[in-house]
Amino acid sequence: MTDDAAFRVMAVNTTLTVREALTRQAPTGITRKAFADLLTGAVLVRETMAPNQRVQAILKRRKETGSLVADTHPTEGTRGLVSMPAKSPQFPMTDAMLQVMRRLHDGKIHQGVVDVPNGGDVSAALREYMRVSEQVDTLVAVGTLFHGDEVASAGGYLIQLLPGVGTAPMAFMSERVREFGDIDAHLAAGKAEPRALIAALLEQIPYTELSDSELKFGCWCSAERLLGALSTLPKSDIDDFVQRGEVLEISCDYCHRQYRIPPAKLVGLQLES
Numbered sequence: 001m002t003d004d005a006a007f008r009v010m011a012v013n014t015t016l017t018v019r020e021a022l023t024r025q026a027p028t029g030i031t032r033k034a035f036a037d038l039l040t041g042a043v044l045v046r047e048t049m050a051p052n053q054r055v056q057a058i059l060k061r062r063k064e065t066g067s068l069v070a071d072t073h074p075t076e077g078t079r080g081l082v083s084m085p086a087k088s089p090q091f092p093m094t095d096a097m098l099q100v101m102r103r104l105h106d107g108k109i110h111q112g113v114v115d116v117p118n119g120g121d122v123s124a125a126l127r128e129y130m131r132v133s134e135q136v137d138t139l140v141a142v143g144t145l146f147h148g149d150e151v152a153s154a155g156g157y158l159i160q161l162l163p164g165v166g167t168a169p170m171a172f173m174s175e176r177v178r179e180f181g182d183i184d185a186h187l188a189a190g191k192a193e194p195r196a197l198i199a200a201l202l203e204q205i206p207y208t209e210l211s212d213s214e215l216k217f218g219c220w221c222s223a224e225r226l227l228g229a230l231s232t233l234p235k236s237d238i239d240d241f242v243q244r245g246e247v248l249e250i251s252c253d254y255c256h257r258q259y260r261i262p263p264a265k266l267v268g269l270q271l272e273s
């Protein structure tokens with residue numbers, strides 16, 4: 001927090017998380033950066049708006065099928081899902097919208113959907129989301145740097161104007177952020193470390209570090225959860241599996257962990273449905 005109590009500043013190094021999620025999902029071309037940036041953005045939104053709750057950020061396009069999902073959990077980690085049709089695997093940020101879902105303290109889901117500004121990237125989508133849906137004055141940027149196919153570095157920052165300080169500090173901070181320039185340039189200069197990013201962002205502005213937390217790739221799938229998903233299938237499908245009497249092999253869409261579900265477990269589902 002800045003010492004004048006006008007701003008809260010958050011920076012994240014998501015390199016390892018993003019690298020792992022990209023390895024599991026293997027997006028190609030321009031989809032890689034959109035997906036990578038979305039993962040970093042979801043972490044920033046969670047750490048700012050709901051640090052102890054799960055946050056999901058989804059990019060979709062108005063007239064096309066396919067979506068990119070970032071799913072971040074306070075203790076389990078962050079995972080992602082790329083669901084693009086095989087014949088058009090690319091996700092251009094045109095006609096796109098960003099949907100963010102997070103749980104509130106009373107258990108209800110807060111959901112916001114914004115259009116990605118024309119020609120905008122994930123950073124622009126996040127700014128729009130914070131402005132329109134959360135109604136908090138925010139400066140936010142996320143970036144991913146690739147070396148060939150490898151994620152060299154990924155990270156971002158979020159600066160939030162605290163309530164009750166008027167709008168004058170925001171104009172000053174916006175100018176500071178303009179001077180700071182493109183986040184990718186800082187990542188390229190090896191400044192993905194959150195403390196280095198914050199020092200470069202705030203430069204002459206006095207501030208105090210309040211806390212930090214660990215980030216990791218993680219998936220919270222389990223055989224029970226997959227069975228839960230299977231129980232939503234039509235009863236005839238489950239009967240089919242049971243009749244064939246084979247061990248059902250399924251893998252988690254997020255992390256690709258393999259599960260083997262014996263017919264006996266499916267018989268249980270038959271009884272429930």
Ligand SMILES: [Zn+2]
Nearest residue numbers: 219221252255
């Ligand atoms: Zn999983």
